[in-house]
Amino acid sequence: MEYDDAAAERLEAVYLGPDVVSQREDTLQRISVQKGERVLDIGSGPGFLAAQIADQTGPGGEVVGIDISEQMVDRATKRSEHDWLSYRCADATELPFEDSYFDVVVSTQVAEYVPDVAKFFVFSNPADVL
Structure with a gap:
C-alpha cells in the first residue's frame, strides 16, 4: 500500500x-511493556505507538x-x-521473524485492511489476545 505525501499527512493527523x-x-496500559522487552508493532503506520513503546522498553529492549x-x-x-x-x-x-522472538506483539x-484475516489471526496462545 502506497501513500502520497498528502495521504500520509492526513493519516498522521488522524x-x-x-x-x-x-x-x-x-x-x-493493556500491554504493560517492561524495560528490556522485545516488542513488535504490526501495522505501525506513522510509528507513534511504537515510539511510545520504545520509551517504555528503554535501550535494553528492542521495538520493531x-x-x-x-x-x-x-x-x-x-x-x-x-x-x-x-x-x-x-x-x-x-x-519475517522467528516464532517467539518477541515478548509482546x-x-x-x-x-x-488485511485481505486474509484468518491468516492474520494465528496465535500460539489465544489466551494472550486482549
Missing part, C-alpha cells in the same frame, strides 16, 4: 486526533514496527529518536 491518542494510551507501506515506514524511521526502535516494510500475514487498526 493518528494525532484525540480518539486515536486515547486508544494508544489504552493499548499501552512493521507496515506494508514503504512510505509510512520511511516517515516513521525519520521520526525515530531511539537506537532500539526500527521500522521495516513487511506483510502482516508473512512476518501488538496490532491496532490493522485487521480491517
Whole structure:
C-alpha cells in the first residue's frame, strides 16, 4: 500500500486526533511493556505507538514496527529518536521473524485492511489476545 505525501499527512493527523491518542494510551496500559522487552508493532503506520513503546522498553529492549507501506515506514524511521526502535516494510500475514522472538506483539487498526484475516489471526496462545 502506497501513500502520497498528502495521504500520509492526513493519516498522521488522524493518528494525532484525540480518539486515536486515547486508544494508544489504552493499548499501552493493556500491554504493560517492561524495560528490556522485545516488542513488535504490526501495522505501525506513522510509528507513534511504537515510539511510545520504545520509551517504555528503554535501550535494553528492542521495538520493531512493521507496515506494508514503504512510505509510512520511511516517515516513521525519520521520526525515530531511539537506537532500539526500527521500522521495516513487511506483510502482516508473512512476518519475517522467528516464532517467539518477541515478548509482546501488538496490532491496532490493522485487521480491517488485511485481505486474509484468518491468516492474520494465528496465535500460539489465544489466551494472550486482549
